Amino acid sequence: MRYLHLVVTTLTGLLLIVGSLGMPATGDPDSPPSSHVSPRYIEQGYKETAVPNMVTFVLADYRSFDTLGEVTVIFTGAMAVLLILRGARSEAEE
Amino acid sequence: MKPGERDIIIRTVCRLLVPFVQLFGLYVIMHGHSSPGGGFQGGVIIASSFILLAMGDGYDEVKRRFSLGALTATTSAGVLLYAGLGVVCLMLGANYLDYAALPVSAARSVGMLLIEIAVGITVTAAIISIFHDLVTFE
Secondary structure, X not given: OHHHHHHHHHHHHHHHHHHHHOOXXXXXXXXXXXXXXXXXXXXXXXXXXXXXXXXXXXXXXXXXXXXXXXXXXXXXXXXXXXXXXXXHHHHHHO | OOOOOOXXXXXHHHHHHHHHHHHHHHXXXXXXXXXXXXXXXXXXXXXXXHHHHXXXXXXXXXXXXXXXXXXXXXHHHHHHHHHHHHXXXXXXXXXXXXXXXXXXXXXXXXXXXXXXXXXXXXXXXHHHHHHHHHXXXX
């Protein structure tokens, strides 16, 4: 049974490596993100949002859903620490 | 100096630094539009000022200044504010989190400022909450 886990993990890892071989090279100017998304942000971003900081307008405007998820992760982290540490204390008191 | 007693130099320096650290944290949140920064970084800076205060005066002294229930509520309030702004955009007839629908000038920029503030509130409260749990855990 232990070897089954090893085999499954190795196979999944190999599959992911093979899949990543099909990705465009890092910084390739002809890759889809570089030829559609990035030029749009660089050329239209300031006109559309009136915010000069490119990092901020991509993070907080175009990818606002992603940032909402990040805030939820922080919130969940704090709540998990709260439940584990304060929960353990109230159990110890009993 | 008895054990447990804190040096007056350390206490004074920590107390003097705290307002400046908090002011800088607010600046980082509010100025995230046009310079490096934003809600995450500013929130951590503000939370670190509380940790600095705890290092100087001791955590019991800091603990008296806020209630745990309010801390947990504040952690949730930031996320709620963020998600609520998205719902406001929905009610104004646009897509979720499409700030262009807000009825102010430079609406997308204002929307970004509001969510940076919401992120800052959550991060500040979350870091202080985690700090409290780690410090008081036995």
